[in-house]
Amino acid sequence: MIGYERIRMDNYYETCLTSIQMLIEERNEVKALELLDQELSMPYVPEPYFSNFKALRDTLRLDNAPNAKYFDDMDQISDALLGNDNLKHKALISLERMNLRAVIDDLQSILMDKRIDDWLKKQIVFYLMDQSIDATLTIHLKSGIHELDILKLENPIGSKVYLNCLDDLVSTLESDNPSLLMLCIAELDQQVLEYFPQHFDSIASNDVLKRVKGYLDRG
Structure with a gap:
């Protein structure tokens, strides 16, 4: 039974890879990225499929402003948070220097995006705390959905x-x-x-x- 389940799982991921590669060949990168983000957001993806999906994502989601130290557009930041490690780092340092009050609605969407890593969302919450943002936001983490009153949160390191x-x-x-x-x-x-x-x-x-x-x- 275990062998059958494994074969069925492999067939599923092989079909996913084929579909994504066909979309790339058809130059439909937007749909291909959508499928890659969907698969990579799953709690578990077996190897070698996880590495294959990640490599394909990193060939499609590129830094469109590689010479700029920061992103200055929230769409770019949101997209980068789904990218490789370099893009994620650039997105975070871009957010750190921004006035987060001005982009609170965008941040609420990011905090609820299941595709974005928990550690990135938590870092964004720390930035909100540093700026003493007076807001109640909802965050989707692997532990569940939490409502956060930013001003009442305590940095756990130092509690x-x-x-x-x-x-x-x-x-x-x-x-x-x-x-x-x-x-x-x-x-x-x-x-x-x-x-x-x-x-x-x-x-x-x-x-x-x-x-x-x-x-x-x-x-």
Whole structure:
């Protein structure tokens, strides 16, 4: 049964690839990108299809202003957030320097776009917090749909819960194993950022330490 399911899955992705390649040959890049974005937004795409889809997307979605350090158009930014890593980075630094109050409706659309990576949406929320934007926005993340009152959000790195866990890690590891401490701090940062913007009541330093030691044992 598993073999049959695998064959059926391969047939589906082979059909998708063929359809996308035909669209590209017909110079219908807009429709091809639409299908690529749709497939790449799925929670799981098996290899080698994921890499094939990503490579095709990166040949179609290009930087139309490569000599410019920033985008100055929200359509370009929205498009770049669906592109390769360089385009995503350029989109973020472009947003960071903008007056986000002037583009709040565009940002609401971006925050609800299921095709855009969660980490990009969260970074945009941090930019909104930095500019003290007085707005309530809705964000679509893998953890669900959340309504955010921007002014009431707290940066998780630096929160009381975070600092308490950090203090425990420092007191336990700073003298005996500073290298392990740095790994634990990185893991703590990762955990709170993954959980954001949801509120968390506590993070046990023992759990952070246990997880890091698990990574090291597997490595």
